[in-house]
Amino acid sequence: SAVISQKPSRDICQRGTSLTIQCQVDSQVTMMFWYRQQPGQSLTLIATANQGSEATYESGFVIDKFPISRPNLTFSTLTVSNMSPEDSSIYLCSVADSDTQYFGPGTRLTVL
Amino acid sequence: RKEVEQDPGPFNVPEGATVAFNCTYSNSASQSFFWYRQDCRKEPKLLMSVYSSGNEDGRFTAQLNRASQYISLLIRDSKLSDSATYLCVVNIRKVNDYKLSFGAGTTVTVRA
Numbered sequence: 001s002a003v004i005s006q007k008p009s010r011d012i013c014q015r016g017t018s019l020t021i022q023c024q025v026d027s028q029v030t031m032m033f034w035y036r037q038q039p040g041q042s043l044t045l046i047a048t049a050n051q052g053s054e055a056t057y058e059s060g061f062v063i064d065k066f067p068i069s070r071p072n073l074t075f076s077t078l079t080v081s082n083m084s085p086e087d088s089s090i091y092l093c094s095v096a097d098s099d100t101q102y103f104g105p106g107t108r109l110t111v112l
Numbered sequence: 113r114k115e116v117e118q119d120p121g122p123f124n125v126p127e128g129a130t131v132a133f134n135c136t137y138s139n140s141a142s143q144s145f146f147w148y149r150q151d152c153r154k155e156p157k158l159l160m161s162v163y164s165s166g167n168e169d170g171r172f173t174a175q176l177n178r179a180s181q182y183i184s185l186l187i188r189d190s191k192l193s194d195s196a197t198y199l200c201v202v203n204i205r206k207v208n209d210y211k212l213s214f215g216a217g218t219t220v221t222v223r224a
Contacts, residue, residue, distance in 0.1 A: 042214040045211065092155055
């Protein structure tokens with residue numbers, strides 16, 4: 001399975017600021033995803049990061065709030081913009097290998 | 113109605129016991145099914161895929177019932193290390209699409 005790393009692993013941010021999370025994979029993958037997991041809840045898909053084109057966002061998530069970059073097949077970033085305390089969550093990068101998804105270790109974000 | 117529903121538990125069992133729980137899914141077009149395990153403050157990790165004929169991996173047995181749209185997981189001879197949240201995951205595969213739906217998780221605690 002792919003080895004996925006994320007940076008930062010955690011951060012505490014002030015409301016109104018933005019944070020960019022990086023996801024690096026040790027092999028080329030076609031499909032990369034960004035998820036959010038709020039405290040005590042399961043995972044919610046934010047968007048699919050497409051290489052060479054705009055990300056595909058799920059209902060309830062918009063590009064202005066969560067801009068995503070995918071410059072190549074091993075790297076992606078998710079930015080959480082103009083943060084509010086409601087954005088406090090774990091953000092997880094994921095890649096698909098055939099029929100299975102593997103997850104990065106997550107970025108734990110706390111917004112004050 | 114949620115796409116994937118699970119009994120949240122918690123299931124509190126003694127070491128050596130057998131524990132089983134189900135998950136139901138709403139979309140009859142769902143193609144692939146998985147159980148993931150998530151430890152506290154960690155990312156989800158694939159436990160096993162679930163095949164139509166049912167499958168076993170050591171002490172873990174997964175069953176799929178397409179007619180009734182449910183998936184089950186059975187853990188035999190429980191170990192303390194089996195304590196975790198088990199996520200039921202369903203893939204609705206569409207043309208040029210790939211989306212996982214996650215259940216909220218079933219918490220299992222194995223006590224000495």
